[in-house]
Amino acid sequence: MTALNAAVTVDATLTSKLGWVSTADLQSLDAFLASVERRAFRMAEVATRDRDEALDIVQDAMLQLSRRYAARPAQEWPALFYRIVENRIRDWQRRQTVKNRLFFWRAPPRTEEDEDPVALVAEPGAGPQEEVQRAEQMRRLEQALRSLPARQREAFELRLWEGLSVEDTARAMGCSDGSVKTHLHRALAALRQELEGVWP
Amino acid sequence: MNNEQEDRLEALRQALRDSERLDMVAAAKLRAARARAVDAARRPARPWLWAVPAAATAVLVAALWLPGAPPVTGPQPQAAGTAVASEALDVLTDEQSPDFYQDLELYEWLDREAGRA
Numbered sequence: 001m002t003a004l005n006a007a008v009t010v011d012a013t014l015t016s017k018l019g020w021v022s023t024a025d026l027q028s029l030d031a032f033l034a035s036v037e038r039r040a041f042r043m044a045e046v047a048t049r050d051r052d053e054a055l056d057i058v059q060d061a062m063l064q065l066s067r068r069y070a071a072r073p074a075q076e077w078p079a080l081f082y083r084i085v086e087n088r089i090r091d092w093q094r095r096q097t098v099k100n101r102l103f104f105w106r107a108p109p110r111t112e113e114d115e116d117p118v119a120l121v122a123e124p125g126a127g128p129q130e131e132v133q134r135a136e137q138m139r140r141l142e143q144a145l146r147s148l149p150a151r152q153r154e155a156f157e158l159r160l161w162e163g164l165s166v167e168d169t170a171r172a173m174g175c176s177d178g179s180v181k182t183h184l185h186r187a188l189a190a191l192r193q194e195l196e197g198v199w200p
Numbered sequence: 201m202n203n204e205q206e207d208r209l210e211a212l213r214q215a216l217r218d219s220e221r222l223d224m225v226a227a228a229k230l231r232a233a234r235a236r237a238v239d240a241a242r243r244p245a246r247p248w249l250w251a252v253p254a255a256a257t258a259v260l261v262a263a264l265w266l267p268g269a270p271p272v273t274g275p276q277p278q279a280a281g282t283a284v285a286s287e288a289l290d291v292l293t294d295e296q297s298p299d300f301y302q303d304l305e306l307y308e309w310l311d312r313e314a315g316r317a
Contacts, residue, residue, distance in 0.1 A: 034234060037233075062233055
């Protein structure tokens with residue numbers, strides 16, 4: 001049994017060193033991606049207000065994680081994955097800024113009124129008035145999140161929405177634990193002010 | 201952080217997590233993207249593998265085509281081959297009879313003797 005364990009350990013080490021991914025790792029990777037894909041999609045959608053762009057961002061992030069980091073220990077995946085997602089979102093925002101400057105005469109970006117927040121948060125069983133109220137709350141929350149500086153939004157999303165630890169959030173954001181706490185504190189203060197009277 | 205603030209944050213988190221419900225189309229697209237990603241992990245891309253043959257080809261092309269490359273020296277089998285072919289062509293196109301070439305050594309000796317005399 002000891003020899004078998006040693007063989008498994010050697011095999012795992014070799015596999016990891018050579019960048020190969022075992023079948024068990026592939027299953028873990030699939031389960032991990034399944035657990036984060038929807039949340040990451042919504043984070044990207046909140047930031048871009050565009051479902052297709054959000055889908056592209058998440059697809060890219062999943063591919064990059066699989067190609068480059070699948071052989072890394074599974075506990076590192078959340079921080080790596082969200083780091084890729086946030087980088088993609090920032091790239092998209094930079095591109096949009098340039099595009100808006102170059103093509104300023106084109107149609108203005110979509111406004112909050114173009115969206116259908118009711119469809120987003122409609123819950124079976126909830127009354128129409130309750131649904132409308134919830135939709136309005138969500139619309140205001142998304143608007144408030146978009147208005148935050150990028151680092152504050154990232155700290156809020158990763159720490160509070162995704163529930164990463166401070167250490168993993170710091171790894172995902174590429175900064176220190178202290179910076180995460182500072183960004184999060186400022187984000188919460190700004191949100192409190194923005195959402196005054198909307199959230200109980 | 202007091203209890204009231206914690207409750208408030210919990211309400212925000214819950215609302216955000218509730219908003220993760222997706223329509224069937226978006227969910228299917230994400231599933232397909234995930235399958236592609238897992239498949240890519242099975243066969244990781246190794247772009248550096250192409251670097252070795254590409255570099256070797258580049259060096260070869262540079263050595264052959266760059267101006268100022270050292271001229272090729274040493275025996276040139278193509279040149280020798282060309283001389284033999286040219287000699288054979290002379291024999292075939294000459295108006296002399298084949299017997300003349302059979303006795304060529306005799307004529308050369310006679311020529312040398314005549315020169316000496």
